[in-house]
Amino acid sequence: MSPLTITTRDAGTGPVLEITGDLDHATAPELRTVVEGLTLTAGHLLVVDLARLDFCDSSGISALLSARSWAITHGGGIALAAVPAHTARILRIVGLDQVFTLHPDVSAATAS
């Protein structure tokens, strides 16, 4: 178990959230709170950097889907960057690799 930390920065293409630690039943609400505090310009992209994600369960997946709904509601989009292999496998099993845009890293995600 490692605690969750979320840092926010702004790329020219929109906000970038860097997620470190575990995204699970206990910590998923933090991600929702952070996302709801963001500002997203219509047409911009919310990038979630998962390079330092240690663990993600189904509550974490739900929180990522909430972030997606939030981004779409605000006229923007969402992309996941540097998804760890284990989480990528789960995303593939549940079919969410078709729903989220996946990038190998943040620079690829923000290079549009």
Add this chain to the structure above:
Amino acid sequence: MMCRTDQMVPEPGEGNDVDSTDAVFTSLLEDSAEELYEHAPCGYLSTLMDGTIAKINTTLLDWLGLDRSRVVGRMRFTDLLTVGGKLYHETHFAPLLQMKGEVSGIAMDIKAAAGQRMPVLVTSRVKTSKDGEPLLIRTTVFDARERRAYEAELLRGRRAAEEAHRQAEADRARLQEALAVLQQSLLPAELPVIPGLEAGSYYHTASPDLLGGDFYDLFPLVGGRWAFFLGDVCGKGPQAASVTSLARYTLRAAALHDADPVTVLTTLNNVLHERYAGGEGRYCTVIFGVLEPHDGHVGVHLASGGHPSALIQRADGSADYLPTPGGLLVGVLPQAPFTTAHARLLPGDTLLLYTDGLTEARTGPGRETFGEDALRSFTAAQPPSGPQALITALSGLLTSFGDGLDDDTALLALGMPASLPTPRVNT
């Protein structure tokens, strides 16, 4: 209390001379030693060595509600005490005083005015002559009513805290019982008996405090067909359990209307997507399928919405997945793709549905996930003895994971007995 500044002791360095300061003190300290003795904020008394009261101050007389003339020379110290206080004085206080010449801070009750008992703290010291002969006993009596009330309050507080703790424990036990009952309501009490088929199931609850989101069911359709499903709601706790309930009854109702697996999953998708639209979304993975018993085999038609692929243990000792890639987690998109698969179960074959608690369990020293390959190998290594035997083997495997199994896990196995024509069912 307000003080008039011109009567206050001047601050040092304010320029008043020493004489005037002394005058102020003198006026404040007009009490004589006698005045101080009589009206001190504690009781004083002096007794002869036999306890006869020789002198007593006004403060104590007021507490006792007695007149000096009735006390001095007529009463002993013990006459002022309650029965309990007298006893304690005889057995402890007096002997100790005789031995050590001093006893300090002993809690006793005196008989106060108007029949009240008054808790006090008593300190006594023997006064001796120059050659060490005991002359008399000097005693101070402090009012301990506030202190006793405070102690009683502390005791009451402690009792209340203990009671609250007991209550909390009872509430906790009741809550766990309610959760267990609710959890059971999310699953069939027992699987139905299906002619010519065998079924087995298992449910592992990871935490008694958190309702799990795994569910399964098996029920008859018209025309001798049977429907089954097994799924996993994202998240945990009561919110997940409410989705579990919604999913279970939606799937059952939809299947009775039209049992086509993609149609059933589409109905569930519509329900979840609409029900939770605009708020915090709720999702689940599900495999829904239909069994069609025929002479010599059972046809399986299923569809998956983001659920791990079903596994088939064959009578010949092999095991293979029935892949359903590309099906989407149910409830995410208004129109979702679901992936179908078909299979034929021959006598001795077993179809296994499971939730990812099994494949995501942590095993070995490296805490690696158990994984799909290991599940297939494990299943292939089991004798093809039917659904219940496979469930028994897998529940043993789950137990062997110990704390590596930290998620709820549901198992449902369906098959055609190899040789036994008698229908059997186990849950």
